[in-house]
Amino acid sequence: MPQLKFNRFAVLLVLIASILFSSFFSSLAYAFDISDFNGPKMTDLYYVVMRDADAQTMAITSGKLDVLGDIFRAVDVERLEKSGLVDLSMAANFHGFFLTFNTRKFPFDQKVLRQAASQVMDRTNWTRDLFSGYAEAAYGFIPEISPYYDADSKALPYDVEAARKLLSDAGWTWSAAGRLTAPDGKETPHVKILCPPSSVAATSTEIALLAADGLSKLGMSAEAQPMDFQTMLARVDERDFDACTNAWTMSRDPDLLYAFYHSSWRDIKGAYNLSGIADEELDKALLSLRNAPSEAEAREAALLSQRLLSDLVPVVPIYSRYSVAAIRKDWDGVYANDRVTSDNLYTLLSMTPKGAAAGETRPIYWNLPEEVRTLNPLVSGTAYDWTVLGSIYDSLISVNPETFEDMPWLAESWSIETGVNGSILTFTLRAQLKWQDGFPLTVDDVKYSLEFLKDNQVPRYFDSVSDMERVETDARGRTVKVYMSNTSYWHLHNIGGMIILPKHILEKVPDWRSWQPTNAPHKAADGSDMTELIGTGPFIFKESRVGEYVRMTRNPFYMLFSSGE
């Protein structure tokens, strides 16, 4: 049996290596250039709701689906690979799984104990055993693919002896029964690691069990305590825990470290500083990171923050999951690299059926693993809502999928000026932008959109616009200046990454909270019937059958679409 297990694992490794290899080389062979994308090439897009992972796999191999993202079971990846009918792509992503210590109370208020505990977490082997290679062990506090990741700030590798020596050198001792005792003679108490139950998140429970086992190697008494997920969140929010497991989907920007580790969030219920870490030097670094006036200063503060975190160890990074996506082999124009799986906007723009004549189209069937809850962009919050809304709305700037650097989008250029009294963001819009209904997109739309979000304190966007003082537009009509009350390089990403909504629609909305744009009829510039779900993105909303599908059609006014192709 061990031989069989090895063979199976070896097959998996070869499979993963081949997917990563092909993703890497496809990115080399096809260096990203936005001018390469002239689309969408297909006229119809269906987001098909299909929840069950087995049914999804059957659907893509039988041609009922064309694109399937977020494949998380190793068995499905193997099955799809063996079918020979799909191209798989795999990429590192922004997911991070952590073991969080409650630093507010003994024993995890002791830095040296946290450092030692970090060294008894054998995440490399755990990740290999639990995820069959579809995740990588994590040693940093922000995703490794972030441009601000500091490779030198890695947590210490697994070494039980070194961990015990660290404690011993710091004056910690062990009782006759082997129980770890602090230098002041206080014996470490029994600690519980809160985690979701295995029926909800089997690997989280398993990691909590392994972590408890790891702590016992230090002479601590520890156990995993699986519980209902909501109960666990409530306990963590109330700060009623010793340690817990938790996962985050982070972003390319490291400013989230401020929310996760600044002491100002330590005692606020529901805030993200779960560990309750409070360190003066770290606070200073995080404040510099948050208010960095330039990219260079932001980078410096990000690196310093990570170095301090690797010393303070409020959490132990455990693993980061890979994203896996599949596209049927009968499509050309698929874009993927080692950081972005093939289920992305650029694939959506350029995919064409293999062997099809120029201009020939067929519908794209794209999986949606859960139905959309609402397509009101002001309140929708799920990833599934945003899969659809992401093909309808655009922002001023975007992210280069290879470098994760800023990239022109609705704005062709931008600048940031910082002074003692705040920052000024200046965006210059592309020429001749149009909304999906044919009306021109002007600087007034940008101004109205940003002001609407601030004036109405729309929760989803409020954090990004709360420091906005005013918005000014120039007489020429293509430049928008956004005045922020304080300095922060991240204002550029927060404001630049915000979706822009049409003024002529938004000013008619009586109550933004209950706005159902898909049910509200709207006349386009040419008099045709549309709904109020109008953006500038590549696809126009046509119809939603709840629980079944969302139908979209190509936007003839899309900035990257040329009808003469």
Add this chain to the structure above:
Amino acid sequence: MILRRLGGAVAVLLIVVALNFFLFRVMPGDPLSGMMDPKLSAEAKEKIRGMWGLDKPLSEQFFIYVGQMATFNFGMSMTTQRPVWDELKGRVPNTVALLLPALLLSAMLGIYLGVKAAVARGSLTEKLVIWSGAVSFSVPSFFVQIVLLMCFAYTVPIFPLRGSSSIPPPTGFAAILDYLWHLSLPLISLVALSFGGWALYIRNMMVKTLGEDYILMAVARGLPRARVVWNHAFRSILPPVLTMLLLSLPGVVSGAVLTETVFSLNGAGSLLLEAVNSHNYPVAQAAFYIMALLTVLCNLLADLLCALVDPRVRLGGEQA
């Protein structure tokens, strides 16, 4: 007497309504945590709480809630910001269209097989019914449904893989046929998974009844066998069967989460689960209230029907 039953039903309903309110409030977790960024100012947070009436004292929230339940005005869903009625209207018909026929077909098939098995004691028929009933009753639904999907929607694709309509959906009469075609495999799977419980239950009751003196007397009097079985024996077990059937009816509205997931059906089961998990009070409260109401009504109906089908039963509880 009917009034006394009605009074009892209303009392049960009031208790359920009260529990429905307080149980959600004592559950751990904050209903607004999903929509409220902790970084928002205290003022903004209070504003959001106010939007949902959660800033009011609990007693005031309770009276508002009771008023909503009494008038069937369930308010807005916290996750979609749509009226709760719209949410339910989009889901419940699909669920009823699948689960009501599934309940009736499985009950009919189970009753027929259970009676046949009881009548033919010791025969191959009885063994087959017991064996198939036990399998149907005990196999995990998720497994059976995935296997059926794999066999009849993938390997031999005679049924669709997902949903309740084709994409794009046909129009006119073809749309009805298409809908029925989509519901066929889930329906078959549910009947296959549910008839066993009915068959075993009916068989056991019928075996006992067929051994009663009055049945032996009827046989001795030379009455036709079918008349003895159906008019005498089966009729005598009808009250508990009717009660069981009617008390299964509220489940037709609450949905079947696993079936909905496997066949990608847009039903009430997943809505209810999601509402409970996300502390979406308005949706969860409305759904549980409707289920409680249906349960109470079905219970009353079962009492009335039992009195109709069994002359020994009187609504006053007297035995003839």
